[in-house]
Amino acid sequence: MMQNRSVLEVFKTFLGHVVIKQEVDNLTLRRFLRARDHSVEKASAMLLKALRWRKEAVPGGSVPEEKIRRDLDDDKVCMGGVDRTGRPILVAFPAKHFSAKRDMVQFKSYVVYLLDSICARIPRGQEKYVCIVDLKGWGYSNCDIRAYIAAIEIMQSYYPERLGKALMIHVPYMFMKAWKMVYPFIDNVTRDKFVFVDDKSLQEVLHQEIEESQIPDTLGGKLTLVSLKNYARSLPA
Missing domain, CATH: 1.10.1900 (c-terminal domain of poly(a) binding protein)
Structure with missing residues (x-):
């Protein structure tokens, strides 16, 4: 010390x-x-x-919702509960992101908005959050290497040591081809935080990391997810 x-x-x-x-x-x-x-x-x-x-x-200190309305309306990111150590959980659905409709400037602002939102949930005594990346239904129309690299660059360069772990689940074989192109852009510290979970081990891993009451109902748990666009409205005034 x-x-x-x-x-x-x-x-x-x-x-x-x-x-x-x-x-x-x-x-x-x-x-x-x-x-x-x-x-x-x-x-x-x-x-x-x-x-x-x-x-x-972020000249005004925060990203205005109207600036990223298209990305918010896609509901590709939701707020979950907390893991067993009290770290807040972010749940991402990359199959709801389509490269053909992506605007890079707006997308980067969206990434800042979601990172600011999840970091604001981190309680005293914790510094990190957990992300569940559910790739179910992901296909070529969702593949967006430039967006993935941009998101990772923002996360690791401007929000260092905030990501505790990223559980990659329901990973289709074709996604690994895209991952090979993204991987070189991830620094060594961040690489170890991405954990690929096979379907057979999914429930075991989820229950090791998260209490059942905090596991998303989309994954067999009891917690109802809150979309990112509705999260701010659910906060007490």
């Missing part, structure tokens, strides 16, 4: 006024340090790039 604290202090000193001006907290600094193997220089470059990106990508 002493070593971690000393590295953190060096990191804060290296960044200087940026930490104070942007109100970057210690937890955020630690995540960027872990993402760059506690290299102060590399973590600083990563954080400063992320701060510049945030200012340009």
